[in-house]
Amino acid sequence: MSTTDLDQLIDMGFDKEKAELAVKKSGNLTAAIDWLDKNADKSIEHIKAEDTQAAEEKSAEAAAQAQSLVCNDCGKKMRGVAEAEYHATKSGHENFSESTDEVKPLTEEEKKQKLQDLREKMAAKKAQLSEQDKIDAKRNEQISRKKTKESEDIKEQLKVKEQIKDAEAKRREKQADIDAKKRIQAKIAADKEERRLKAEQQKALRAGQAPPPVPEGKHEHLYYLDRKLTKSTAAPQPTGPSTSKPASEYTETRLRFQTPSGNVMKTFPVDTTLFEVASAVADEIGQDVESFTQTFPKKVFDKEFFGETLKDLKMVPSASLIVK
Structure with a gap:
């Protein structure tokens, strides 16, 4: 050949x-x-x-x-x-x-036919391989799409869970603010009622009249008030060396707040938290309170201290604070 x-x-x-x-x-x-x-x-x-x-x-x-x-x-x-x-x-x-x-x-005709059969066989095998490659590529693409979709679904589920978690945290925080404001409002209303009863008692005692009926739950306080007023109207007692009352015996404290709009005086129970005080002052001045600064001794009380009581912060029986 x-x-x-x-x-x-x-x-x-x-x-x-x-x-x-x-x-x-x-x-x-x-x-x-x-x-x-x-x-x-x-x-x-x-x-x-x-x-x-x-x-x-x-x-x-x-x-x-x-x-x-x-x-x-x-x-x-x-x-x-x-x-x-x-x-x-x-x-x-x-x-x-x-x-x-x-x-x-083989004859020449048989040889030609055998050569043609061989060529066709090789072409068919090549076409089969090409078709199989297409099928494999399509299957791989489907698998890739499925994995991508599953990954996106997982990310979306995590996102929804985070949104639900954030919404629940905000709801609890909002509810805590509402509850704190309700306690402060209730305390303010109780203070107003207490001051009203004191005024009526004093007025009756000065006029020599019987004091007005005492509402349930107020007997102990008015008994103390009667003792105080009676003592103040009695004959003067010999003066002598006086002793100051320990801070631990006070149940209330009087606070003076220096705000951008002026000074504010308020009285709170000694177990009131600084957060509740901040809420009451915010309602008074119409803006949020970020911190308090004590003039003497010099000290700043930011939100880290808002969970502590006035007694724990040594603001009893009184204190002067600058509001920021």
Whole structure:
């Protein structure tokens, strides 16, 4: 065969070393293609080993005048042992026998048809691989989309949970502010009522009249008030050294607030928190309170101190604070 035949076989995708061996073993391009088709699954080493064995067997067959081998399972005739072994590998057949019939070479028409069948087979295999690649690519894209959607769904669920958590925290904070303001308002109302009762008691005592009826829950306070007023109207007592009242005995404290709009005086129970005081002052001046500054001793009470009581902050029995 010519070099042109070898080039054609290489262009068709055959291995160069196998193609060279096929050219050497065959008489034309068609025969070379037929040989390559039969030996497609064999390595070069295997083919060379088969050639050696075939040469030995050929000598033996020549002595026995055997012209071919026949597959007893399907009846196909083969030129030699190598072809028979290849047939056994592809078909799984195992029963072979010698034959004196010579395997006729293919006609030109048969060669052309075999070459065309081989080309079609290779084209079909290539198309099958291409179609499989498309199917694999489509499946991989679907998997990727599914993973992306699942990831987005998880992120959305986490976002919703965070929003619910933030809303609940804000609701609790708002409710705490409302409850604190209610306590302050109730305290202010109680202070107003207490001052009213004090005024009525004082007025009645000055006029020498019986004091007005005492509402339930006010007896202890008015008893103390009666003692105080009676003592203040009695004959003067000899003066002597006086002792100041301990801060621990005070139940109320009087605070003076210096605000941007002026000074404000208020009285609170000693167990009132600084947060409640800030809420009451905020209602009074119409703006939020961020901190208090004590003039003497100099000290700043920011929101870190709002949970402590006036008693704990040593603002009993009185204190002067600058509001910010």
